[in-house]
Amino acid sequence: MTVRIELPVHLRTLAGAGREIAVTVERDAEGSVSLAAVLDALESRYPVLRGTIRDHGTLRRRPFIRFFACEQDLSHASPDDPLPDAVARGDEPLLVIGAMAGG
């Protein structure tokens, strides 16, 4: 499946990517696509992003990063949970957001 991802501007610059990135992700045995699988695919295509969205080692979401899709906040869901089907189909993007903080 092709999943669309939108990154914050600093990470776009870092990756040398445009506003939207498309990555190919295999559905799991249940036919779902998880956030972890999408981030794995993103980091595999753009290794420079390793450590910028998830911590090295633990792969925990960095504290000032959030994940939105389909007008839902997915930041606190398990990374192994299925993403909304509209994201898995590529109809809606997964938004990687830098938390609104600072000035």
Add this chain to the structure above:
Amino acid sequence: MSGVRLLVGTRKGAFVLTSDGTRRQWKVSGPHFAGWELYHLKGSPADPNRLYASQSSGWFGQLIQRSDDGGETWTAMNNAFMYDGTPGTHQWYDGTPHPWEFKRVWHLEPSRTDPDVVYAGVEDAALFRTTNGAQSWEELPGLRAHGSGPHWQPGAGGLCLHTIILDPSSRGRMYVAISAAGAFRSDDTGVTWTAINRGLKSQGIPDPDAEVGHCVHHIAMHPARPDVLFMQKHWDVMRTQDGGDSWHEVSGNLPTDFGFVIDVHAHEPDTIYVVPITSDSHHFPPDGRLRVYRSRTGGGEWEPLTAGLPQENCYVNVLRDAMSVDALDRCGIYFGTTGGQVYASADAGDSWTAIVRDLPPVLSIEAQTLG
């Protein structure tokens, strides 16, 4: 044709300032990595076109950039700084145990002889090393295993390892400084460490002359006299004659002995520079007058240097890594302020000119003398 390249790290990017040996006209390049914090950039003494930069963000973490062409182009390198084993705890501000957590790289110190070897001082305080040009990093765990680690506590900027000095006379000797733990020395290239804080006295810790807990702000050494170190502590300017075995105060007639930077003249090992800051609660120069103080006696007797520096209504700070010297015949001195000015003196501090005035707050400056 000789020249100078200044590597300037700021809150919102890096800038590279270059000049010929006259140091009158400067070319400004940047911002590189716009929007990111650049805590430190430094070139390899063994290959001046090999530069390393610490790029970080509260949102997106730590990156390490490397340039092989003097800053024209950069490549993001490995950014995994993983503590060795179970990190354990240090003290939090209130004295309670707090787990060690990596936050950022404060200082990069390339080897004097091998451009692929670099030491990195990080927050929470630890020392890392790469031996392959930043393709991978490993902790030198002996420092945190010194035994005093559970008693280290963060200064206002965090529990940071901010100073790394490699002794040119002995390939195995090196020094680091940590806020707020103190100074440490290794004689075996970072494998084992000794706390070297005898003579330091600090308020704000239960035992003012404890082995560790001191908020050392910066240390400087002249390579021709490596057993003599100069320290700007939270309060007090200090000096050691014996590689840190004992320290004595050389604050002398300074208007205040609080400050962050300290550096040594490139050719005169007893000529040192500080920028006095009013106090720990007033991080600006006394009386709104920006003055560099120079001692030609290795401390104790100080003279204010004011020509070209603002002498009224100046309320900037000069952070610990934001002063550097070049090695041209007439030593150049440089410092950057939290107001975004970079001041240069091509005459060892007698007179100053602002190279740039409106950068983001300056975090660090390193001067490279180009042959």
